Amino acid sequence: MSTLPADRISATGPDAPHPTITCVFAVTDTPPREEAVSVAQGHDGGGPLRVLAAGPLHLIVQDVPAAAFGEAALAERLNRPEELERCARAHHRGVETAASAGPVVPMPMATLYLDDHNAVRAVTDRAASLRTLLDRLRDRTEWAVKVHGPGSAHASGAAGDGPADGRSYLRRVSERRRTEREERERALARAHAVDRELRRYAVAATRHRPQSEQLTGRSVPQLLNAAYLVDDGRRAEFVRAVGELAREARRSAVEVTMSGPWIPYSFARPDEVARPDGVECDAHREVGP
CATH class of the missing domain: 3.30.70 (Alpha-Beta Plaits)
Structure with a gap:
């Protein structure tokens, strides 16, 4: 079961500032076509999948409800085999969408950030190693x-x-x-x-x-x-x-x-x-x- 790194977790509760948080499925340097993204399905209860630019890289992301994907709530859900399987399949669908146009680096399941800005910053901080890895996986x-x-x-x-x-x-x-x-x-x-x-x-x-x-x-x-x-x-x-x-x-x-x-x-x-x-x-x- 994946755990949520502390620097990516949204503090949820009555006073939580964000009703949604950003779930990142994968990183690519070749963004998939808009029509491929529009028909793909991510996690239940979340928004549509979308492409988020991070310099020369692109993230496949989804807005998911903070109440359902906060640390405690998600840990409890992933302890149930049927929920774990459901989340794993949703994650794989997001990765497949990213891979439809070029090489892809899948993120660990349930990679979550407070918002798009934090997600982009995390990827740009690792841009050099991610681009090297994408070149290695190409074709x-x-x-x-x-x-x-x-x-x-x-x-x-x-x-x-x-x-x-x-x-x-x-x-x-x-x-x-x-x-x-x-x-x-x-x-x-x-x-x-x-x-x-x-x-x-x-x-x-x-x-x-x-x-x-x-x-x-x-x-x-x-x-x-x-x-x-x-x-x-x-x-x-x-x-x-x-x-x-x-x-x-x-x-x-x-x-x-x-x-x-x-x-x-x-x-x-x-x-x-x-x-x-x-x-x-x-x-x-x-x-x-």
Whole structure:
């Protein structure tokens, strides 16, 4: 869940000076067409999306009610899963609108300022790094690749086969565990090989934390959860490489899946400019991939 930085929060209440505050979805240097902005939908209860100029940069913003988007009210809403999903989808719609004409730097969900002036000032203070990042993302998109390893169901009956004496049982259990460990090591090696190969086609790559089986809805472990920033001109090469790797992996009961192209959320952060092959500790938003 996103938190609201202290310098962006509106103090709401009976004496609040602003009935609305400015929500910023994204920054771009190529403003989208007016007709694209006019049909886009932002947060429920807010005004229409609009383009706000900040020197050579442009913000996609929305006026939202201060009473509903103040720190306490928003924190309470985002603690409810259905509200969190609703806000995340609205945020993604705003980012997609910004990305309809050119490269985009998505802001964190619920990036709020007291008014337009404060929003513009915050962006102009970072204009140099934002322009560098936009140049880096231009004509590039994100692709998500996940690798899932084999389960252990095929070995589950091993301990129950053969004689029932304790020594034989323990030996079979030990053998089963060794077999499962060796299979997992081979599957991990395959996942690392997939990652190494795909980095050859990408200008940057990052590994997110593998998702749990509860999140994936699958009974096999996720061995790789990676994102790749790929030049649009190399899209066909990248897709073809993933297809070949997926076919090879199937021989060892490892599955490789791909989704995209996506807005490059995973690479739209200033620290990624200096860390093109970073490894994340926490999974990024996955409104997209």
